[in-house]
Amino acid sequence: MATPQRKKFKTIQDWHDFLLEVQKNKKEINPLNLRKACYEDIEKYREKPLLVYATKFLGQLPPGIPNFIDLEDIDGFTDMVNSVAKDIKEVDVLIHSPGGKPDATERIVLILRNRFEKVNFLIPHSAYSAATMLALSGNSIILHSSAVLGPIDPQINGIPARSIKRGFEKIKEKIAKDGPESLPAYIPLIEKYTIELLELCEDSEKLSKKLVSNWIKEYMFENKKGLSPKIKKAVNYFSDYDKHLLHSRPLSLKKLQKFGLNIELADDTLQELLWEAYVLLNGFFNISPFVKLFETTNGVSWGKQFQQVLVNQPQNKKK
Numbered sequence: 001m002a003t004p005q006r007k008k009f010k011t012i013q014d015w016h017d018f019l020l021e022v023q024k025n026k027k028e029i030n031p032l033n034l035r036k037a038c039y040e041d042i043e044k045y046r047e048k049p050l051l052v053y054a055t056k057f058l059g060q061l062p063p064g065i066p067n068f069i070d071l072e073d074i075d076g077f078t079d080m081v082n083s084v085a086k087d088i089k090e091v092d093v094l095i096h097s098p099g100g101k102p103d104a105t106e107r108i109v110l111i112l113r114n115r116f117e118k119v120n121f122l123i124p125h126s127a128y129s130a131a132t133m134l135a136l137s138g139n140s141i142i143l144h145s146s147a148v149l150g151p152i153d154p155q156i157n158g159i160p161a162r163s164i165k166r167g168f169e170k171i172k173e174k175i176a177k178d179g180p181e182s183l184p185a186y187i188p189l190i191e192k193y194t195i196e197l198l199e200l201c202e203d204s205e206k207l208s209k210k211l212v213s214n215w216i217k218e219y220m221f222e223n224k225k226g227l228s229p230k231i232k233k234a235v236n237y238f239s240d241y242d243k244h245l246l247h248s249r250p251l252s253l254k255k256l257q258k259f260g261l262n263i264e265l266a267d268d269t270l271q272e273l274l275w276e277a278y279v280l281l282n283g284f285f286n287i288s289p290f291v292k293l294f295e296t297t298n299g300v301s302w303g304k305q306f307q308q309v310l311v312n313q314p315q316n317k318k319k
Helices: 012-025 031-046 073-082 102-115 130-135 161-178 180-190 195-220 228-238 253-259 268-287
Strands: 050-055 090-096 118-123 140-143 263-265 290-295 301-305
Touching (some): 031 290, 090 268, 268 290
């Protein structure tokens, strides 16, 4: 007896039509089963296990939403890695993330590399900032045609470190130009930039570049000799805030090909599957309170939820 074909979601419209059909017929659905079927097809096509790390970050989101890479993600990646059979030495990691903390990213890379000899990153839509750093720790990166990476310049409390340093530099230049008597006018601005904050900016920039340089050398180029200038050029490009101007500036495959990194475009079959995975993940985020997911086909499926609590202010009664 032939196995019935699963329902496929090739477009965002397919997902919306599916939801309308469910509402119309009052059906119960299990979105996890839909995602898992897609993951299984990716694994079958790629012939290796798939780990999925995805967050909700597109569109207008309330402040404080826990959708960035942080130390709590250690638990999720540990669960996913432990779900893979011990004899398997290569894995794919699908990521969809706005980024997060470099120190947490370093921990995640250690978890993956302590277990697998080869790690490939699949990007269906976006991997920015620390998520780009994570992807650059891979032996290879495979992008959907709509997918992008982003600059790796660090942020301090949501502000690019380079922007903070530049602000301080401009104040120094203005004081030097206008003379010491202009100092009182700039005191409110100077108070925003402590020596400790500037040192933190400097150290964060150095750390991001150092980590990515080491990862590219060790994994993507597999310790090949004579490639240090090439690596330095690539890392300087990823971390050049003055060139990109925006922390979320999209870095497409076309922009990155000149650096000789192992970054490639997915073939037609994988493109369809990657886009379907994105459609199902983003669709689930839009109908649930979940903002982060860790998933595999081997029983791991959990994440973080975020719900706004609206508090009604008591109304004064009229006398």
